[in-house]
Amino acid sequence: MKENILIIGGGIAGLEAAAQLLKLGYNPIIVEKSDHLGGHVAEWNRLFPDMTPAEDVVSRLIAGAGEANIFLNTGISFVNRLKDSYNIMLSNGISVITRILLFATGFTLFDAAKKEEYGYGVYNQVMTNMDLERWFNTGNDERIPEEGPKTMGFVHCVGSRDEKARNPQCSKVCCITAVKQAIEMKQKFPDAMIYCFYMDLRMFGKKYEDFYISAQRDYGIRFIRGRVSEVSENIEGRLVVKAEDTLSGKPVKVTMDLLVLMAGIVCNPDTCRTAGLVSLPVDSDGFLKSRDNIADITESPKEGIFYAGTCTGPKTVPETLAEARSAALAIHNYIQGLK
């Protein structure tokens, strides 16, 4: 009989790990709390740096994991530790006995309403990166005028690198996401004036720097180094964004029709709850703690429990997929070692 492996989370990490585990001859079971597979990526439109449609990536991953047992709209009720395995009770009443648990629980987007000064949920023209991607997908959002915004801005690091917002970590992907979204907006509305307010631009990945240079050179996107201090509304109902341009040392004030907040990656509170069921430790950055942050990133300090993807910290899509494969291999080696 094939060995059961319980994968918590049906995002890209869970799907890719399931596909690899199937190939290695195991029986992966995916438990997904929402009603769809693919997690956040499934709600995205196109992915940097080659503008690959996110839909393609997700459907390929779903096809790869097709033979796995998948439970949608399902959570974990409780976990019993048996002698050398876990008895896991799912919220749909099914119980699973497994020696291996894989956390692929992902992240949540920082709640932009917690940065009150940016007025998310207060002003009609303020949205998040997620809202914008959804609009790319559906074309349906009242906040974006039909004829497009005359002037718009992106605020980097909303809820990232911000001690006041309880998250001092860099979310890694928002810099490049902002550049990507700015280019996409410029492609849709060539006459729009687009600003990016940033602290640092962390263009570490493959072709990111080219992307950034192209945004400036080919698309004329204005990059202003400095955090936005406050957002208000003028009498006409347009947004007034105040920031400091730290390169020229002067305060700037721009009137805009649309402001996009690059909400950062924070640990999923459900992850922490589930991790608590098997008493997994949380690292000082708020994400799950690996056995070793260099050599054993996919392994937890507990026997038989593994990690893949953003439950251990912010990651890009290719990094997450690579980690999912690596976790599958680590699981395989672990099971071989048990025999």
Place this chain on the structure above:
Amino acid sequence: MIGMIFILSYCLIGLVRIILQLPKEDRKRFFMSLVNPKTMAKNIRDIFCDCLFHVKLWKRNKLLGYMHSSIAFGWFMLIVIGHIEVLLYTPHRAKLFYFPIFFRYFVAETESTMRGAFFFFLMDFFLLMVLSGIFLAMFKRLQSRLFGMRRTTNPSFLDLVGLYSLWAIFPLRLLAEGFTADISGGSFLTKSLNYVLNSFLSDHTNMLPAWWAYSCALGVFFIVLPFTRYMHIPTEILLIPLRNAGIKIRNARKGFAKAEVYSCPSCGLCIDACPMGVMKTHIKDTTVYLNRQIRRNNERRIEEISDKCLLCGKCSAICPVGVEGDKLRIAQRSLRKYSVNPDYADISSDALSVHAEGKVLYYAGCMTALTPVIRKSMESILKKAGIAYELMDRDGGICCGRPMMMAGRFDQAREMIERNTRIIKDSGATTLLLTCPICYRIFKEKYHLDGIEIIHHTEYIDRLVRSGSLKISRDDRKYVYHDPCELGRGCGIYEQPREVLSCAGELVEAAKNRKESICCGGSLGSLTLGFDKRKAMTENALANLTVAAPDVIVTACPLCRSTFNRYADLPVEDIAETIDKKCV
């Protein structure tokens, strides 16, 4: 004897110094208040209530109150009755002030009239009262929790000397009087002890070492007194009339500030009160330690303690002798020399002028600008109530000056106050509306806007609801109200927001509320406290707010709102948001 002369001359010199250190006008005010019969009556009443009966402590914890008032009042009565006895029996010796203290040693019982027995009974009764207080004090060292105190002060060496000599005085007095009770007379306590002692120590010469020990303990106590926390006993008697005369801290170390510092009894009630106390590392940053360091002139620690404080004012609110920890700290900050002193001379108020003749002028302030939802809700409420208003800082404005005031930079604050005053007076408005308690406090305390009403939005909404301009629909949600430091302890506004909220739904209370409300941890007051430290305070304050399982946390300060919002699992709203959602 030496002890007594020393302490009396020390107190006299100290008194004269403090009074001389007061600015001239304050000194005049003080002396005028002393001859004013109304303040005089208040002084006497306060001295009796606070110094002898410790009414405030009784209200806090009965055991703690009994402990203090039994020692203070009991001792006071012993002295008074002792003097009466001397006056009655040996009037010719009354000039010697040591005589009543050792009365029993000098005088042999000559008559057993009713009057004598009565006084002997009183003396013994009060001695017993003091002894019970001393016993409680010893017990408190071991079990302070029973007295309503989780933590107490760590006494310094001299404090310990004072403490032990104080503890020793009365048991020794009992012993000494016990030895001489058959000669000099006594009552139920001393007489019976005398029988016990006589049964195995029949020699009367034994009384000598006991009397010596008693007088030594007394002498030691009085000699160390000026250098210990017990200095609060004489100083508080000076502090009370000074405070009643309306005198405020003008100098960081002299005059009234000095009187406050020396009035600190080092009781440590402020340790439990301090919001920073959630972390043990901050215990030594509380007001009691600030006072100790000021007495020692330890500049490094004074600076550290003064800068770290959140200025929530809770220590001042609960202090039994009325030491103002927050104001003392601001005064210390004002001593600081900065290399850069911003000059706001080039900021012109003309560009910011508004016209609001006869209208309400709404000054949102910096903090509300950072929480735009409050401004939006407040404007919506004003529109719904049909109030003609004008926004003072829609497109930028000048800070109210309170942050600079808190940092002890009074000149900079004054410049802002001048400019804002001009804008407001020129606008022609009749009412100044504020949604931020930080602004509200400085407008109330430092601005002179003669004729223009200064009002916080909690008061204003309350008024609108009462007058019927605003109709609120009720729901069955539970609201808990957090008292912002600057609004509650700072300006004394507790009732209006509660009145308003009880119209919106069910009002529940936090474990500690009103005067004892816990700072959210976001305060502008602290100059040095990092976010990692503030986090624990915010979580503690939230735990305090949610004991009654509310559905919504409501506050009336933009800073409290944004601080809580980042840590709370419940929705956090400003009172303006709550009311705006519920009125038509």
